[in-house]
Amino acid sequence: MNVDSLIKKAGGAAEIAQLTGVTTEAVRKWRQAGMIPTKHWPALLHVPGITLADLNETSEETSAMTHPTDDMPPKGATAVLVLADGTHFWGRGFGAFNDGAVGELCFSTGMTGYQETLTDPSFAGQIITFTFPHIGNVGTNGDDDEAPTMAALGLVVKEDVTAPASWRSVRPLQDWLVAHKRAGISGVDTRGITRLLRDKGPQNALLFHPKDGRFDLAALRKRAAEWPGLEGMDLVREVAQPARAWAKTTWHNTRPERAVKRRVVALDYGAKDNILRSLVAAGCDVHVLPGTATGEEILALKPEGVFLSNGPADPAATAVYAVPAIQAVMDADIPVFGICLGHQLLARALGGTTYKLDRGHRGANQPVKDLTTGRVEITSQNHGFAVDEKSLPDTVKVTHVSLFDGSNEGLASTVKEAFSVQYHPEASPGPTDSFYLFERFVAVMDRRAEARTTSKAGA
Numbered sequence: 001m002n003v004d005s006l007i008k009k010a011g012g013a014a015e016i017a018q019l020t021g022v023t024t025e026a027v028r029k030w031r032q033a034g035m036i037p038t039k040h041w042p043a044l045l046h047v048p049g050i051t052l053a054d055l056n057e058t059s060e061e062t063s064a065m066t067h068p069t070d071d072m073p074p075k076g077a078t079a080v081l082v083l084a085d086g087t088h089f090w091g092r093g094f095g096a097f098n099d100g101a102v103g104e105l106c107f108s109t110g111m112t113g114y115q116e117t118l119t120d121p122s123f124a125g126q127i128i129t130f131t132f133p134h135i136g137n138v139g140t141n142g143d144d145d146e147a148p149t150m151a152a153l154g155l156v157v158k159e160d161v162t163a164p165a166s167w168r169s170v171r172p173l174q175d176w177l178v179a180h181k182r183a184g185i186s187g188v189d190t191r192g193i194t195r196l197l198r199d200k201g202p203q204n205a206l207l208f209h210p211k212d213g214r215f216d217l218a219a220l221r222k223r224a225a226e227w228p229g230l231e232g233m234d235l236v237r238e239v240a241q242p243a244r245a246w247a248k249t250t251w252h253n254t255r256p257e258r259a260v261k262r263r264v265v266a267l268d269y270g271a272k273d274n275i276l277r278s279l280v281a282a283g284c285d286v287h288v289l290p291g292t293a294t295g296e297e298i299l300a301l302k303p304e305g306v307f308l309s310n311g312p313a314d315p316a317a318t319a320v321y322a323v324p325a326i327q328a329v330m331d332a333d334i335p336v337f338g339i340c341l342g343h344q345l346l347a348r349a350l351g352g353t354t355y356k357l358d359r360g361h362r363g364a365n366q367p368v369k370d371l372t373t374g375r376v377e378i379t380s381q382n383h384g385f386a387v388d389e390k391s392l393p394d395t396v397k398v399t400h401v402s403l404f405d406g407s408n409e410g411l412a413s414t415v416k417e418a419f420s421v422q423y424h425p426e427a428s429p430g431p432t433d434s435f436y437l438f439e440r441f442v443a444v445m446d447r448r449a450e451a452r453t454t455s456k457a458g459a
């Protein structure tokens, strides 16, 4: 609904003026500008027939620097975000200077946990728009990194990053970004960008924060348009870390330590640390191998279970080397548990396919239904690809589904001990409703161990 229709609905300009306590002249200006300042929205919500969605339609972000079609940088603009279709957004650069970072522009709706989000290796090849307007205000600390490097290419935020206010902060986001050699842009209409991504789907884009303050928009547009896109891209090799032992458990873990731990090989396709910590908390002895490991290398470690991690880009591309390794593990009858990219790769190893979603799921409040129990979990998510349920063979059952768009969120093999979810039970950031999945994985390995003991005793 536009401003004119809203005024009509409220009974005219005089009525609106009275309701909101402004002059009719002010209402005339709103009509001209095509927007109503947000502070007047609560008063207007009393008018029958006017909803928040109607008001949202009329909103303009007042701190956005300029209209996106201005080719000359407006005063104060020190960075620009250029989309492959030529659209651009001027803003103020922060963090490191760059020569232009090109990738897929996505948005995350998480309201907390920007440090975890920025260090989630699954964001390699992507520029993150935060829909929450205040990013950076609690600084950064030594505990919330999910990986040693920041894989995301950059960030787009509404408000300028202010000085940190948190007892946990050891470094302002500004300095942290410089150390990670990543740029951000603020003063941007993030609501406008989010709507654009919602309506048009994922867009390729370039975030440019030049040291010399010079902009050649034509050249930047060309670079953004020429980037091939995430589809068909394997970025696991860029973010997977070498083989390592892992012993850390989760923050504030109150679970008693188990006397017997289950020996797990975690395949690192770009694993978030909190997944490894969660496995330890649930009772695993974790050995990490890079996601490029072969079936032979995995089996040589004699695991009781194999975990498949999250990771960046297109599962179809990673599947080329990951699927044979996962199949070798299943052929050896070893239980498998996968998360996110690990879920997509397991689906492929079981004979299914994956596709690119029109609208990715990124945020910490995504409802998912567990079809076995009927329970709804609020989950943390970050994915742009999904498993095609129609492609799954009869030997695979769908276990979880997204209540946002009905897409697949979980599966289990009916013939192998293998299950996986598309979302993030380890949270970081987000709710921990789904921690039970780590315990389920350990329970599977416990049952196997028990069966081994019983059969030995019987022999």
Ligand SMILES: NC(=O)CC[C@H](N)C(=O)O
Binding pocket: 122, 309, 310, 311, 312, 313, 314, 315, 339, 340, 341, 342, 382, 383, 384, 385, 386
């Ligand atoms: N978090 C993840 O593991 C993401 C998986 C995959 N890169 C996707 O975007 O769907």
